[in-house]
Amino acid sequence: MNSKNSDRRRFLKRTAALAGLAVGSLPFVNGKALASVTPGLLNGGNGDAPAPKEGLTAEEPVIQDLLYGGRSSYETTIRSPSIGTLGATGLRTLTPLQDSIGIITPAAYHFLVQGDTHIPNIDPKTHTLMIHGMVDRPTVFTMEELKRLPSVSRVHFLECTGNSGLMHYKSLLHDMKEARKDITVIQAMHGRTSTSEWTGVPLSVLLKGVGVQKGASWIVAESGDNIHHAKSIPLAKAMDDMIVAYGQNGEALRREQGYPLRLVVPGFQGVCNVKFVRSIKVVDEAYYMQREITAYTNTKPDGMSSWYESEVGPKSIITFPSDPHKLPGRGLYQITGIAWCGRGAIGRVEVSTDNGKTWKDAVLQTPVHKKAHTRFRFDWNWDGSETVIMSRCTDEYGDVQPTMLGLAKQWGDERTPAIPASEILHWWESAPIGEFLNNPIQPWRVKPDGSVEDALYNTLLPNPYFPVPGKV
Amino acid sequence: MRFTTLYCLIRISRSRAKSKFLLPVMVLLACGAAMAQIPTYNVGRPPTEAEFRTWDNLVGSKGKELPPGSGTAKEGASIFTAQCSFCHGQNGEGVYPYPRLVGGVGSLNTPTPIFTVGSRMAYVTTIWDFINRAMPPWPMPRKLSPDNVYALTAFILYKNGIIKETDAMNKATLVEVQMPNRHGFYPDPPGATPGKDGFWTPDWGLGKPVTKPAGK
Numbered sequence: 001m002n003s004k005n006s007d008r009r010r011f012l013k014r015t016a017a018l019a020g021l022a023v024g025s026l027p028f029v030n031g032k033a034l035a036s037v038t039p040g041l042l043n044g045g046n047g048d049a050p051a052p053k054e055g056l057t058a059e060e061p062v063i064q065d066l067l068y069g070g071r072s073s074y075e076t077t078i079r080s081p082s083i084g085t086l087g088a089t090g091l092r093t094l095t096p097l098q099d100s101i102g103i104i105t106p107a108a109y110h111f112l113v114q115g116d117t118h119i120p121n122i123d124p125k126t127h128t129l130m131i132h133g134m135v136d137r138p139t140v141f142t143m144e145e146l147k148r149l150p151s152v153s154r155v156h157f158l159e160c161t162g163n164s165g166l167m168h169y170k171s172l173l174h175d176m177k178e179a180r181k182d183i184t185v186i187q188a189m190h191g192r193t194s195t196s197e198w199t200g201v202p203l204s205v206l207l208k209g210v211g212v213q214k215g216a217s218w219i220v221a222e223s224g225d226n227i228h229h230a231k232s233i234p235l236a237k238a239m240d241d242m243i244v245a246y247g248q249n250g251e252a253l254r255r256e257q258g259y260p261l262r263l264v265v266p267g268f269q270g271v272c273n274v275k276f277v278r279s280i281k282v283v284d285e286a287y288y289m290q291r292e293i294t295a296y297t298n299t300k301p302d303g304m305s306s307w308y309e310s311e312v313g314p315k316s317i318i319t320f321p322s323d324p325h326k327l328p329g330r331g332l333y334q335i336t337g338i339a340w341c342g343r344g345a346i347g348r349v350e351v352s353t354d355n356g357k358t359w360k361d362a363v364l365q366t367p368v369h370k371k372a373h374t375r376f377r378f379d380w381n382w383d384g385s386e387t388v389i390m391s392r393c394t395d396e397y398g399d400v401q402p403t404m405l406g407l408a409k410q411w412g413d414e415r416t417p418a419i420p421a422s423e424i425l426h427w428w429e430s431a432p433i434g435e436f437l438n439n440p441i442q443p444w445r446v447k448p449d450g451s452v453e454d455a456l457y458n459t460l461l462p463n464p465y466f467p468v469p470g471k472v
Numbered sequence: 473m474r475f476t477t478l479y480c481l482i483r484i485s486r487s488r489a490k491s492k493f494l495l496p497v498m499v500l501l502a503c504g505a506a507m508a509q510i511p512t513y514n515v516g517r518p519p520t521e522a523e524f525r526t527w528d529n530l531v532g533s534k535g536k537e538l539p540p541g542s543g544t545a546k547e548g549a550s551i552f553t554a555q556c557s558f559c560h561g562q563n564g565e566g567v568y569p570y571p572r573l574v575g576g577v578g579s580l581n582t583p584t585p586i587f588t589v590g591s592r593m594a595y596v597t598t599i600w601d602f603i604n605r606a607m608p609p610w611p612m613p614r615k616l617s618p619d620n621v622y623a624l625t626a627f628i629l630y631k632n633g634i635i636k637e638t639d640a641m642n643k644a645t646l647v648e649v650q651m652p653n654r655h656g657f658y659p660d661p662p663g664a665t666p667g668k669d670g671f672w673t674p675d676w677g678l679g680k681p682v683t684k685p686a687g688k
Contacts, residue, residue: 209510303581308662
């Protein structure tokens with residue numbers, strides 16, 4: 001009996017360890033994990049990532065091991081803890097895009113940007129959503145009530161507003177200086193985007209139910225965690241396609257993804273997707289909350305900043321081959337990657353295998369979901385010589401993904417008088433700023449030995465830790 | 473109409489939260505619960521007094537939600553030392569990686585812009601709102617009294633050279649404060665509706681449609 005009990009305890013302990021990120025609390029009580037992702041401790045400190053959580057062990061699983069399940073012990077892909085960016089604090093993890101398959105990001109791989117080192121563990125029985133302000137019937141909904149209302153399941157990407165910005169490369173250089181070996185360019189630069197099937201109540205159902213009053217034009221959503229993140233979002237977007245979500249990829253939201261309730265704002269920058277959402281106030285103007293001013297705004301060299309930007313531009317990236325991969329030799333490979341945009345569906349993805357001289361259409365995985373990662377595939381016969389490969393997408397409305405220089409031109413053209421693209425680019429490289437909503441084409445250099453390296457960021461900023469191949 | 477009446481009752485109950493009036497109002501609220509449900513699905517209930525107190529305290533740029541109270545920079549200094557200096561430094565200079573609050577005014581159009589509360593904010597209410605709802609994050613936000621929040625806001629404004637040390641900040645005086653970067657953002661005000669083409673962001677304008685736009 002005793003041995004049976006201790007076996008059971010051991011089993012439970014092991015199951016909890018195996019479930020790893022699924023359990024949620026586990027990584028966050030690990031002192032080493034915290035130390036490695038808290039920039040205040042990381043910078044100038046130990047940059048090692050925590051040891052990967054193993055999936056199922058090589059032992060034959062027993063039935064209890066299979067009740068939630070794990071993965072083969074041969075699979076070791078994990079999210080990477082992110083580095084601090086320009087003084088940012090909190091818990092951040094990056095999606096391992098280099099190993100991505102299809103269009104759905106498993107919840108265990110979904111990126112995380114939490115502005116605090118604390119992730120609440122909220123009892124859904126006590127969690128409520130209050131809708132108030134300019135409405136006829138201020139109302140509080142319990143989780144149980146929300147789940148009784150008409151629901152939708154939709155496939156949408158989320159992307160951190162700062163993803164792919166040069167500010168992250170500056171942090172990456174710092175980490176390389178600290179000899180951190182566990183991070184790749186694709187994950188460090190682009191790993192703040194993921195796609196899930198989100199399930200919940202359309203916000204429009206709730207707003208129509210409580211009766212929005214005449215003159216209302218914005219909502220302000222507020223989170224129930226310690227940071228009390230508040231974000232103004234136009235009412236027109238709320239009535240269009242926003243979801244108050246409790247489900248992610250066929251199960252409840254993960255704790256770190258806002259359990260038990262979060263907003264999903266399809267196509268809009270990540271900061272709008274308020275987690276642990278507790279309150280939605282209907283108002284008649286933007287509320288100029290802290291995270292709408294001190295960050296998530298794009299400052300130009302003339303000192304002026306654009307704010308309340310929303311839709312993510314057309315964007316694509318080759319995920320294989322990318323910088324952690326090494327091609328074993330010449331021959332046939334399938335180039336593959338993801339494309340997405342905030343306006344709607346991806347219409348076309350082209351791939352160049354000759355440094356942008358010629359472009360050919362890639363095959364899109366169907367169905368193509370609006371405002372979601374779209375997998376593209378392109379068969380390529382590598383002749384073994386050095387070359388640069390890249391992808392470029394066009395959304396269903398004809399908007400084309402720009403190069404980094406093209407992006408700089410677009411942003412410079414916003415100002416009167418226009419600021420030259422070269423000046424904007426230099427500003428991103430040199431000024432102590434963060435840039436947001438970046439969607440540049442990412443070229444990868446395939447070298448004769450089959451190794452692959454970044455051919456964008458390391459041509460823009462001096463990098464003593466990578467061999468610099470020269471400007472493209 | 474009944475809903476409006478109920479809403480007024482809730483408002484009355486808030487203003488008399490501590491009076492003997494509360495109990496009858498609570499009974500009324502309980503009776504009115506069915507009324508406040510969303511009609512089609514019969515779910516939901518009206519917020520309680522406590523819920524309004526906790527979740528209805530966002531402050532917009534006009535400051536109409538600001539509570540009574542008052543504070544000066546002089547009073548804010550000691551509160552700042554006790555509650556804020558661990559992360560933000562004795563004088564708001566910031567302890568890396570936590571944000572600097574003071575200085576940088578006039579630096580935004582130079583090669584090395586310095587982003588602080590003083591150089592960056594467009595509206596003073598953003599400072600008040602953020603301190604009130606979210607500071608200090610450890611061990612627990614929302615423990616500062618309105619007087620404390622007015623005093624801390626005054627302290628940060630004073631350290632940035634925006635007001636005098638003895639200027640009292642309250643509901644009336646706070647919204648009169650003009651931040652140096654008030655006109656540093658565009659478009660001002662931010663748009664609440666998408667553009668004529670149905671999109672939220674400016675046209676990327678770099679290509680032609682590859683498929684027929686599927687409505688919008």
